Amino acid sequence: MxxxxxxxxxxxxxxxxxxxDLSALLSNYNLLKNKASxxxxxxxxxxxxxxxxxxxxxxxxAGIGVDCFFVALVxxxxxxxEILNAHRYEKADIYNFAGLQPGAESLCxxxxxxxxxxxxxxxxxxxxxxxxxxxxxIDTGMNRLGLSEGQVEDLHAAPERLKDLDLKxxxxxxxxxxxxxxxxxxxxxxxxxxxxAKLPSAPVSLSNSAGIFLGPETHFDMVRPGIALYGGNPQPxxxxxMTPVITLSAPILQIREVPAGQTIGYGATYRTKxxxxxxxxxxxxxxxxxxxxxxxxKIVMDDTPLAVVGRVSxxxxxxxxxxxxxxxxxxxxKIEILGASTTIDDLALSGGAIPYEILTLLGQRYxxxxx
Ligand SMILES: *Cc1c(COP(=O)(O)O)cnc(C)c1O
Numbered sequence: 001m002x003x004x005x006x007x008x009x010x011x012x013x014x015x016x017x018x019x020x021d022l023s024a025l026l027s028n029y030n031l032l033k034n035k036a037s038x039x040x041x042x043x044x045x046x047x048x049x050x051x052x053x054x055x056x057x058x059x060x061x062a063g064i065g066v067d068c069f070f071v072a073l074v075x076x077x078x079x080x081x082e083i084l085n086a087h088r089y090e091k092a093d094i095y096n097f098a099g100l101q102p103g104a105e106s107l108c109x110x111x112x113x114x115x116x117x118x119x120x121x122x123x124x125x126x127x128x129x130x131x132x133x134x135x136x137x138i139d140t141g142m143n144r145l146g147l148s149e150g151q152v153e154d155l156h157a158a159p160e161r162l163k164d165l166d167l168k169x170x171x172x173x174x175x176x177x178x179x180x181x182x183x184x185x186x187x188x189x190x191x192x193x194x195x196x197a198k199l200p201s202a203p204v205s206l207s208n209s210a211g212i213f214l215g216p217e218t219h220f221d222m223v224r225p226g227i228a229l230y231g232g233n234p235q236p237x238x239x240x241x242m243t244p245v246i247t248l249s250a251p252i253l254q255i256r257e258v259p260a261g262q263t264i265g266y267g268a269t270y271r272t273k274x275x276x277x278x279x280x281x282x283x284x285x286x287x288x289x290x291x292x293x294x295x296x297x298k299i300v301m302d303d304t305p306l307a308v309v310g311r312v313s314x315x316x317x318x319x320x321x322x323x324x325x326x327x328x329x330x331x332x333x334k335i336e337i338l339g340a341s342t343t344i345d346d347l348a349l350s351g352g353a354i355p356y357e358i359l360t361l362l363g364q365r366y367x368x369x370x371x
Contacts, residue, residue, distance in 0.1 A: 016250040016283045017334060018366035020052050022060040024243040028229050029061060031241060036212050039219040044208070044226030045080065046072035046097065051288075051362040052230055052245065055083050056370050061229075062089045070095045070224055074104050077113040095135055095169070099145065105129050114168060118145045120154065120161070127164040135169035138195050140188040142175040149195060156198035167202040169222065177210035177218075178236055185214060209234040232355040233345045240345065246359070247339035248366070250283035252331050255321070264318050265310025270295055272309075277322045281335060284315040287363035289337070292351035293317075300341040302328070 033041045043066050049057035058069060058080055069084075069092060071077045077096045084092050090112075099118040100108065102125075108115050109129055116135040117123050126134055139146035147155070155161060172192045176182035189206070196204050203221035209228035211218050213235050225234075233240035258278050264270045285291045294312040298305035299319060307320045321329060329335070338344055344355040 012367060014251065014282075015365060015367050016248065016281075016287060016337075017369060018362060019247040019249075019369045019371060020056065021243075021245050021247070021371050022056060023371070024231065024245045025052075025057060025060055025229060026064055028231065028242050028245070029064065029066065032209075032212060032223070032225050032228060036207075036219050036223045040068065040203075040222040042066070042068035042070055042093075042095075042205075042222055042224050043229060044070045044224050046070065046076060046226070047360045048076075050226060050230045050356065050359040052359065053368065053370070054080060058083055059087055059089075062087065062092060067092045068095070068222070069093065070097060070226075072097045074098065074101070074107050074113065078107065078111045081111045081113065093133070093168070097137075097145070099137070100126050108132075116169075116171065117147075119147060120151055123155075123161060123165065127161070131164055131166050133166045133168045135171060136167065136199060138170065138172050138192070138199075140172040140191040140195065141184055142173055142188075144173070146172065149191070152195045152198050159200070162200055167200055169205055170196050170199050170202050171205040171224075174206065174208060174211045174214075174218075177208060177214055178234070180214055180235070185218075189218060227356055227359075230359055231344065232359070233343075236345065240343070244338075244340050244343060246344070246362075248283075248337045248362075249334035249339075250281040250317075250337050251334050252279045252329065253282050253316070254280045255329070255331060256280070263310070265294070266313060267311055270310040270318075274322075276309075276320055277324075277326070278309065279319045279321045279329065279335070281317050281319060281337075282315065283317055283337060284313045286314045287365055288358070288361035289317060290351050290353055290357070290361070292353065293347070297347055297350040298342070299335065299337055301335060303341075 043061050048054050077094045095114045100115040100122040114133050116137045118137050137146035176184045205222040207218045207223045209225040212223050228234040228242050231242050231245040256278050258272050258276045260272050260274045262272050283289050291312045293308050297308040304323050309318050309320045344358045348355045348358050
């Protein structure tokens with residue numbers, strides 16, 4: 001929304017509303033802290049804090065003493081550094097998963113960002129920048145970012161290559177932590193133990209949100225949760241120990257009686273089996289409500305699952321509200337789309353998505369309210 005524009009401010013209440021509960025965020029942090037203790041709990045705030053707002057999220061966490069953050073991009077790191085410094089949190093560490101892309105060296109130095117080095121070339125380039133804090137990512141089986149086993153051996157054989165680095169952290173990342181029985185977890189854990197021992201002694205970190213729930217042997221010195229802070233279930237398929245952080249509600253623009261046998265929406269993909277009452281809501285794929293939810297998702301209202309019928313439009317969805325008493329809803333009411341009743345995990349699952357996508361794709365048209 002255009003800030004400071006009075007005419008637009010006057011539309012307040014007409015758009016869908018996204019309520020972000022920062023106290024729920026902090027209680028999730030504290031739950032993870034108890035779970036991972038004595039390991040340090042950093043906060044992953046990449047992608048605008050999973051879509052919830054980097055500034056509000058980072059300052060809330062810094063306010064309870066969180067002093068270590070992870071971002072994915074240099075640009076995110078610079079933005080976070082400005083936010084933290086403006087509030088006297090200049091001592092906080094900001095690690096950057098992207099590592100040290102060619103051309104990023106002076107930016108990392110200038111904005112006091114810690115690149116997580118992914119290759120020998122990055123190690124050499126960072127060492128040439130002077131003795132600055134750094135981290136090393138070792139790949140233990142995901143084959144995404146990080147030094148390979150062979151490269152760790154090479155460094156082990158040539159330790160002078162690391163002598164100009166102020167090594168703050170050695171990390172790796174689980175590929176399958178959300179599936180506790182996946183055999184790769186144990187393989188990665190053992191590989192991590194073995195490889196970290198070949199590097200100079202430094203604090204080590206392996207676990208994301210799901211990893212924290214694999215048990216204490218995966219906690220090491222620091223854990224790096226993201227999704228669990230924001231209310232996502234770190235162990236899909238089991239009861240979610242986290243508190244929902246977002247509540248999204250969208251206004252009803254129209255309620256229509258649709259006779260049996262009529263179709264609804266683009267492509268006429270849904271045909272009413274009986275006379276139906278359909279609520280049309282002001283929310284669509286432009287707001288991050290994925291098109292794959294059309295004819296698949298259920299929105300729970302008064303303990304009643306309501307089907308999203310027909311295709312999701314750019315700005316609209318149709319909900320079958322036949323099961324809701326007529327006097328219970330009217331045009332203008334806001335229907336809770338996401339929150340305690342319809343969770344980000346449930347909604348994601350219904351459309352072949354993951355809760356990470358639901359959060360990071362939240363649109364810019366919502367009225368955001370932080371509480
Ligand atoms: C995104 C990310 C995390 C956080 O993962 P969650 O599953 O959201 O807890 C941790 N470590 C790395 C390397 C990541 O890319």
